[in-house]
Amino acid sequence: MTRVVRKYTDANWKRLWTNLHTAWISDAQRSTCCMVVHDLTPTKDRLAAINLTETNRYSTCGAVDTTQHRLTQFGVNQLIWNWTRARIAAITRTYSLYVPEVWTLRQDFHICSPQRLKAMK
Numbered sequence: 001m002t003r004v005v006r007k008y009t010d011a012n013w014k015r016l017w018t019n020l021h022t023a024w025i026s027d028a029q030r031s032t033c034c035m036v037v038h039d040l041t042p043t044k045d046r047l048a049a050i051n052l053t054e055t056n057r058y059s060t061c062g063a064v065d066t067t068q069h070r071l072t073q074f075g076v077n078q079l080i081w082n083w084t085r086a087r088i089a090a091i092t093r094t095y096s097l098y099v100p101e102v103w104t105l106r107q108d109f110h111i112c113s114p115q116r117l118k119a120m121k
Contacts, residue, residue, distance in 0.1 A: 036104070041067045071104040 020033055035041055044065035048056035058065050063073070072081040081104065082096075088103065089096040 036067055036071070039067060041070070043067055043070065068101055068104055072101045 016037065020030060020037075023030075025033075039046065043056075044053055044058070045056040047053040056064050058074070061074070063069055071077055081101070084104075085096045085099045088099045092099070
């Protein structure tokens with residue numbers, strides 16, 4: 001019997017979906033964001049959990065292959081994450097060091113004020 005496991009119970013899902021639907025991105029980018037948010041990317045960690053691969057680690061760096069690792073620490077993606085982190089810090093008016101890596105998976109920060117969101121609708 002399959003059971004549903006709720007991940008990320010601390011995430012502000014309403015804000016996350018508002019951010020995703022109000023962002024000026026293409027449908028392909030929105031689809032990719034949905035895959036990341038729902039943890040549907042075929043990482044070795046996910047494939048090992050369902051017994052489709054022997055190990056959940058990268059052969060090159062030895063780290064566990066998770067979506068967050070792929071998006072923030074692996075290869076050129078680390079440069080992209082640092083650039084994105086600086087943009088998020090500018091949007092949220094904070095320092096880039098205060099932008100957690102988990103926001104690559106669940107973007108539950110305020111893009112704009114609730115008043116501006118209402119005006120955009």
